[in-house]
Amino acid sequence: MATRKLKRAGVSDDMCEQLKRHRIESCKDLLSLGPLEVMHAAGLSFRRASELLQTVSRAVVPPVTTALELWRQHSCFSTSLPALDRVLRGGLPRGTLTEVTGPSGCGKTQMCLMLSVLATLPQSLGGQDSGVIYIDTESAFSAERLVEIAQSRFPDHFGCREKVLQMAGRVHLFRALTCRNVLNRLDRLEEDIISTGAGLVILDSVASVVRKEFDTTLPGNLMHRSNMLGHEASTLKYLAHQFNIPVVLTNQITTHVGGQGSEGDSWFVTAALGNTWSHSVNTRLIVQYVDDRRRQILIAKSPVAPFAVLNYTVEKQGICMDGEDGQEVLYEGTDPGLQPIRVQTGFNFNLTKPMEWTEQTEQ
Template sequence: MFPPTKTAFALYQEEILNGHILSYKESLDSILKGIIAPQTITEFAGDSGSGKTQTCLQLCISVQLPKCCGGLQGEALYISTNNNFSSQRVRELSKNFVEHYKSLDGKTKSVDFNEDFILKHIHYIKVKDCSELIACIHLLGNYLSGKDVKLVVIDSVSFPIRLLDTKIRKLVLSRLLLELRNLASLYQFAVILTNDLTTRVNEGKSYVTPSFGDSFYHLVNSRVMFSKRNTYFHAQIVKSTFYERKEAIFFI
């Protein structure tokens, strides 16, 4: 049977109706706007301390913003492989976020949008190794049943996979991302994967680049590179299905 078809106009309408997730940090959103959307996979790459995890936490909060205020009013699932998740930090960010958006004509009050509400709608899973991560993704459809998850974060995807034999890394990674893509399409959520940097050597010269090379690069819809420079953070889109290369300076 021939696969179902859609017009470009129908796809465009779907993208508009599905919406996208913002951080509600004006400078950062100048490059993130339209990038993190349902059915897409976004990679956040950078060194430790470059702002990847903090941005992920912020997005787990902002995805819950009520639809009447321009949000997706969804839940978030945070899959941690590196112990970077901090409930105290999430609560602090939640408090700041709620305070900042009390100016929306009191609309948030109608859904009791507060710190406790936000924390209750961020689901957390700790995985110890690659086997647990594979099992987690394989059973994700069952877990999501009955929930309204609009964002799934894996922080980080590179931490457990780097421990595998180099001969099977590419296969495991491609299967994980294929399954994530199918689930994201079925359940209408966005995916963010954080990735660490590694040093490679080419023609006698070393350079720093995101882990897993081109095989990973071609599997994601967007790649955002994070770095810290003195007291501020820097983010740059180096790949996007939708937009040209852009960069921004932001603070956490």
């Protein structure tokens, strides 16, 4: 809450400009100062400076909410996949972080593109009639594929060029190819959500730039990486809650050594970024290979859903489930940060050098 911009806390535009000259832009910036410091920065009397601090303080205090109010407000963002929506009790929960993790080629970006189309649809068709903010850290976004999914999945609605252009114009793409780019974008994300009318935020992927820039074998890098990821998670959680919208993240895979995988080996593939990150997301969906064509979605972590698995394929119209009754609880679950993930077979890999195999699967 304290990261909220001062303008959204009831501070006038003139006062925001005055404080910005002293690098005071968020509620946190202001509340970290004493009345005398605020007097100097804002050019106010002691009494007015104290009143300003009290006004901003009240604006960021989380309101008391009853369970009944939460129950009435509960809503989800439908994925247009009835089987998945049924397991998740309605779809992707608003106001929280949902992560999709798995090996390359399983359809993580395809899922993000499909959700982007869905968010722009009118409410009569199950959409949100809203904009989308899509932060791309891997240069994987394809406007052509976005249009193809829209026209193939909803041919009646997107039968005319005008509707296609309207949909594409509501998906706002930001390319962030470094950690600094990502942090700068997140710092401005609150204003972006308001200006674009966004009802969905996508970060594809959260791991890409972090793993490129932080060599965790070097002293101090692991701590810096954890601090950055913690900042990203807290910012996104605040925005998801503040605007009551779903935030979707994609993640990569890594090799975990020293445990027991699903095949009884001493190493196995699992989600990247470690256990601390896995507990930062509210819902984790794991995508993995079944064979050359079929894939699976595992609900590995959810406050409402059971540990379940659903089969799917990636088609011209995006993600397609194998039938309506495909869900079944197939495993008892484990720590979401250590859930083994099946990758594509057929690679030439050396069991004595698992990290080399991991690099192949992540490319």
